[in-house]
Amino acid sequence: MRVENTQMIARPIENVFAFLVLPENNELWMSVVIGTTRAATGPVTLGEMYQHSVKFLGRTVDITFEVIELESPTRFCVRNVSGPIEFHGCYTLESVDGQTRFTHTLEGNPGRFFSFGQAVVERAAQRQYAADLETLNDVLAAIAMNQSQDSVVADIC
Numbered sequence: 001m002r003v004e005n006t007q008m009i010a011r012p013i014e015n016v017f018a019f020l021v022l023p024e025n026n027e028l029w030m031s032v033v034i035g036t037t038r039a040a041t042g043p044v045t046l047g048e049m050y051q052h053s054v055k056f057l058g059r060t061v062d063i064t065f066e067v068i069e070l071e072s073p074t075r076f077c078v079r080n081v082s083g084p085i086e087f088h089g090c091y092t093l094e095s096v097d098g099q100t101r102f103t104h105t106l107e108g109n110p111g112r113f114f115s116f117g118q119a120v121v122e123r124a125a126q127r128q129y130a131a132d133l134e135t136l137n138d139v140l141a142a143i144a145m146n147q148s149q150d151s152v153v154a155d156i157c
Helices: 013-020 023-029 118-156
Strands: 002-009 033-037 049-056 059-071 075-082 086-096 099-109
Touching: 002 118, 013 086, 013 099, 013 118, 023 033, 023 049, 023 118, 049 118, 099 118
Parallel strands: none
Antiparallel strands: 002 099, 033 049, 049 059, 059 075, 075 086, 086 099
């Protein structure tokens, strides 16, 4: 199974990358992530592990991830080291005229965990991630607007 979605985000690549590599931020834009457990704070490091509680197609599972690639500000990849399915995912970012082209790729084998079959799981994941990237764009726009308003208030005071 391979799922890939791309979204243009009207934010500089460094801002987008800094937001994306904090696993706890996934709860703000990924509809499947309902909880995060992480021992560290701040930016992730290569080899670090963290856990997400995920709800997808009616099932809730805990999945532990390991950071396997970290190339600021262009690439961030993880693989699961526990959980019912085997997969890895990557965020690839490219600066385009002050904006960021963000591509999210997920590859794996759902195995027998989902009785629906791989094609159904792949279509559901494709739709879900496409919607999540729209949410990501909205969340980052809201953060930028809030920061801009804070800057204006600071300038006035």
